[in-house]
Each structure stands twice: as C-alpha cells, then as structure tokens.
Amino acid sequence: MKSVAVLACAGLFSLPAAAQQADDPLAPLDPVPAPQTVSPPVTTPTPAPTPAPTPAPAPPPRVIPRDWRGVFAAIDAGDWEGARLGIAAMPAGPLKPYATAKLFAARGSPVVALPDITALLAQAPELPQAEQLSRLAVTRGATQAPAVYLPRPTIPLGQAPRRGRTRPVQGEPAADALRIALEPFVKVDDGPGAEALYLQAVPTLSYEARAEAAHRVAWIYFVAGRDADARRIATEGRVGATGEWAAQTAWIAGLASWRLNDCVAAYDGFREAARLGRDAEFNAAANYWTARAAQACRRPREVSPLLRAAARSPESFYGLLAREALGMDKRLPQSAAARDVDHVESLPNVLRAAALVGVGRRADAEELLRHQAKIGNPVHHRALIRIAAKMNLPGAQFWLAHFGPVGASSDPADRYPRPNWTPYNGWRVDPALAYAHVIQESNFRAEAVSPAGAVGLMQVRPGTAGDTARARGTGASVGTAALQDPLANIDYGQAFIELIRRNGATQGQLPKVIAAYNAGPVPVARWAYYDRGDPLLWIESIPYWETRFYVPAVLRNMWVIQGLEGEATPTLDALAQHKWPEFPNR
Incomplete structure (x- = not known):
C-alpha cells in the first residue's frame, strides 16, 4: 500500500498547472501571456560592390611647336607652356628674342622672373616690347630700369591733297542754333523752308556764319536742280564774308551758273572761289573750272594760265586733269635712291x-x-x-x-604702295584701280574693321562677301578673319566692283562704278538728272559729300599708280576731254 501512495503523490505533483486548477477551482489563475507578434526578419541589404575608380584619361602628349609659325600660333592661343618650350627648342636667330618678348609681354602670360627680363633686354634693347618690359623689370624688383631704345614722337611728313568738309563757324550761339534748326530741312531737301528759316536768322549772324548758312540752303536748291535759286542764295549770302564759307558759296554760285549756261557768272563764281579758298585740292578745282568757263566764254588767252595754276598741284584730281590738258608730265617726282x-x-x-x-x-x-x-x-x-x-x-x-x-x-x-600681290582667283580688274580703292578705304590696314562692320583693305562687308561665296558655290559665310587676309579681301572687293560695273545704274562708266562702291548703286541711279552729260559736273553734283570727295580721290590714286608703273591712263585722257571714261578692261 505504501508504494501505491508514493506513486499517487508522485503522480499528483507531476500534473500540469492547468490540470491542478481544474481539480481545484479555488486555486489562483496564472496570468494570461500577451499574444506574441511575429515580426518579419530584419534583413540588412548587402551593399553593391564599389566599382574600381575609372582612371582619368591620360592628357594628350604636349605638342611642342617645331617652327616659328607654331610658336607664334601658341602665343596667340595663350598656350604659354607650349610657346615657352617651342622657343627653347628653336635655334638662335633674329626671331628668338622677338618671340620671347611677345611671350613675356602677352596679356595673361605667366609671371616672368627678373633675371629673364634683364637678360632679354641686355640682348635686344631695340625690340618694340622693350619699354614695357623695362617697366616690368622695376615691378619685379630691379633697382634701376634696364636701358632700352625709347621710341621718339612722330610728326606728319605730308599727305595727298584731299577735299574735306569746311568746319562750322565757331563761337556764335545764333549760328549753332540755326545749324541745328536747318538740319531737318536739309534731310528732306526742303529749300523754301530752309530759306525762310535762314532769312529770319540773318540779322543775328556774322558775315561768315551767314555765308555758312547760305551755303547750306543753296546746296539744297542745287541738288534739286533749282539752279537760279541756288545761285541767288549763294551770291547774296557771301556778301561781306572773306573766309572758307565765302569760297564755298562762290563755288556753288559757279556750278549753278554753269548749269544755267551762264559762262560769265560761272567764271566770276569760280574765280572768287579760287581767290578765297585755302585748300590745295579745292583751289585746283576752282582754277580748273574757271578755265572751263573762260573757254566757254571764248577767252582763250586765259585758259592756259588758269590750267597752269591748277597744275601746280600735281597730286590732286584737277591738277592731273590740268596737266593732261597741257601735255605736262603727270608722274609724281621721286628722289634719288635712299641712303644706306x-x-x-x-x-x-x-x-x-x-x-x-x-x-x-x-x-x-x-x-x-x-x-x-x-x-x-x-x-x-x-x-x-x-x-x-x-x-x-x-x-x-x-x-x-x-x-x-x-x-x-x-x-x-x-x-601710293603697289605691292606685288595676286589675289585669290587672280586679277580681274586693273590692280591700279583696286589699290586706289584700298588707299581710300583703309590706308592699307589689313586688320581694319569699321564701325559698320566692313573689314580689311577694301572694307568688304561679311554679308557681301558671303553673297559672293554662295554665288560661287564655295560657302555660306565669310568671317572677319578671312577678310583680313589681303589676298581674300581684294578678291571679294574686286568681285563687288565687277557686280556694280554690270549694274544698270552705273552704265559701265568708271566714275559711277566708283561712286556705287562707296554709296551703293541705288543712289547712283538717282544722280543722273542734272549733269547735262558732263562727267565732271556729275561728280560735283553728287549730294553725299563723302561720295563727292571719294570719287575724285580714287581716280587720282589710280592715275598716280598707273603713272608710277609707266602705264597709260586712258580714263584720265577721257575726262580731260570731258568725256565719260569707260570702265578699264583688265
């Protein structure tokens, strides 16, 4: 029995708590455990393997210039190290100091050490950059500026005669006010309106200012073909005046009288202009036209002396015409060979x-x-x-x-330079004519760019050159850099001359072709109304003062160049006979 009891107790103590509570309802309840929420397993993303860094591309090997063209191109491009290495690689010679100086003086180039500057200036103190580098040496610590050759001031050595605009009268407020007030009337060629304004202001003006205003009004009438009014205003307006404006009003009176077939009044006007004028080109013109008037009035004894007076200006347009008429030498004198x-x-x-x-x-x-x-x-x-x-x-x-x-x-x-050049595509107009334009357009400055964007020797507009290139099928545009090449610029310039020569407005007549180069063919077509078939009268009647002075200057340049080259001057011969000169054939 004893063993049974022990087993029973053992069995009792081994029952689970739930069974015990079932058997003993008074036993305390165990706390109910909170339900467990099963969270998904947390996974840490495995980072992608970092790719190995791509090695930077190796810099291209530096190209060291192998000639002076390359060295100067590197300096122009700001490749300072390339230029330095190129200069170092070049053999000694006249260009080495010059290239070094250009590199040292270039804007943005590296700082130059004082010993390098002083060594260069000791070797070549005559360089154009020497003065700048000498000042730079002082900023680098030199106690004394290295000795160099300093440029001296220059003075004018002379120039070809040129007709220019007469300067306005100074120091007269009434004249200044009238000049401004007249401008709108000048722009629209309103002669009567300008005359009314002028007459109203006359009492407030000096004699010289009155002559200036009268010239402006008379010119409006002259351009409009109202020659009697032009002569009347010009003649009245110069009374009492003795200066340049008196000469200019006398000139207009002479031209208006010539168009009126009044040789006596024309003679008087031109003679007075010659007496009062102070400009060599203007005086030659006045004397030449006085000779024409004397001849028209059948006063032959006066013609030759007047032509000789004009011929005293052998570098002027009318001086050359006079020399041609007199059979004199038209070549400009040249001195003996230069010294040393x-x-x-x-x-x-x-x-x-x-x-x-x-x-x-x-x-x-x-x-x-x-x-x-x-x-x-x-x-x-x-x-x-x-x-x-x-x-x-x-x-x-x-x-x-x-x-x-x-x-x-x-x-x-x-x-009058005459370079031995051949433009791209060859010469198609007389080189003397092309160079005559170059002198007038740019003074042979190949890099010149006008405010209007015209470029180079013949002041060709990129748009005009582009039109020529497209017509040739060689491209769509021509840039400034291309037009600064002399051979390209002259090629495009003579192409434009050929174009306007074929334009009906110029009729193939050289003075009109030259005028159209300056002013365009459209205005030239309007300027044929009052010339009476006289080419010199046509030139003097051009309304645009710039073109009126441009045409004689280009013709003069051409004749001088032809004379220096020992060539014939058929266009001078024609104009001296008062005939329209045809465009010269190449």
Missing part, C-alpha cells in the same frame, strides 16, 4: 621683319619697321620706306610715307 639701304637692312629689327614675312606674320613685320623708324636715325627713313616696299608690306610703307620722327622725310610717290 644695305646698312638699314642689316639692323636687328629689319632682319626680324624679313624673317617674320617669311613665316606669314605680316602685321608683326610692319610693327617692327614702324618701331625701327621711331628709334632709328631719321636719315634712314627713306631706306625703311624702300625696304617696306621691297618686302611687300604696303601698310608699313603707307605709314612711313606719312609719319616719322623729326628730321625724316618721304616722297609723294611713297604714299
């Missing part, structure tokens, strides 16, 4: 200029010759002009012919 040409050719800057021409750096070469003129002996100035012509550097020749230090001199013929 061989010596000047051996100067460092001149040697550098020659080397620069050889590598296509024409503008740099011209800079060197101009600089040499400023630092060199003035007696060598003519030699520099001859050297510039020999090197085919007309821009430098033109500048040297017009400017130099005190003691320098030049010949009138030097003012």
